[in-house]
Amino acid sequence: MRHVGVHLNGMYFGLFFFAIFGIIEASGTGRIDYEGFNDCIELRNATTRVVLAPSYGGRVLSYSWKSKSALGPAKLGPGRFDIGPEKVIPQRKELWEGEWEGGITGKYSAVLVSQEHPATGVQLIREFKLDSQSSHLRVTHAIRNISDERVHWSHWSRTFGKVGGICVVPLSKYSAYPKSYVMYNDKQAIEFLPEDPQIEIRDGFFLLKGPPRFPKLGLDSHVGWLA
Secondary structure (H helix, E strand, O other): OOOOOOOOOOOOHHHHHHHHOOOOOOOOEEEEEEOOEEEEEEEEOOOEEEEEEOOOOOEEEEEEEOOEEOEOOHHHOOEEEEEEOOOOOOOOHHHHHOOOEEEEEEOOEEEEEOOOEOOOOEEEEEEEEEOOOOOOEEEEEEEEEOOOOOOOOEEEEEEOEOOOOOEEEEOOOOOOOOOOEEEEOOOOOEEOOOOOOOEEEEOOEEEEOOOOOOOEEEEOOOOOOOO
16 A cells, blocks of 8 residues: 655545546647747736746746746746755656646646656646636645655745845744744855844844845745745
8 A cells, every 4th residue: 555645635636637638728728839948838817927847847937927027037947846855855857857747727727747756756746727817826736655655755946036126924923943034054054043134024024125145044934925
């Protein structure tokens, strides 16, 4: 019997995926070539456009509102997802930047599925749904255990946005960190009492006002959004 070490949001996925994978592409979705990447999936409403790349690790190449892109160059695969922890997980190039399968599942939705990866014992599944009226994009990232043993991996996300502006994160009532965040310095040591003029905690929010001393920060907020 296979054991699953993570909670999957919907065990129906296997049958559901194969039942709808060949669905006729509806308005609001389509297959396109985008900046050198072939057979991408586009989700689009009146204001918002999302481009997904099954051929490049299931990444998001573009997220734009009123033709203004929020992400970095497409060649970087700026909307990245991963699993970890990075120091102990096996090499996973097939998951990170390999060929995935992509299918359109509805008028504003699609699903991307990775190869099965024996070294980690998992297969990754990403469901994308763009709201029909707004810029809200919902992404469900699931880990499917393909091994005969229990596996323990965590979800990771790396989004490369355009430079400029500020970052706002609502903080949870409880934090394990004395200053509600930590900073990784250039020696990859974690600073639990960091000082940075570009960072401010105000009215229950973490504010990043400009480039910090070191670019890697950690927060334990469970509110579920940032801007």
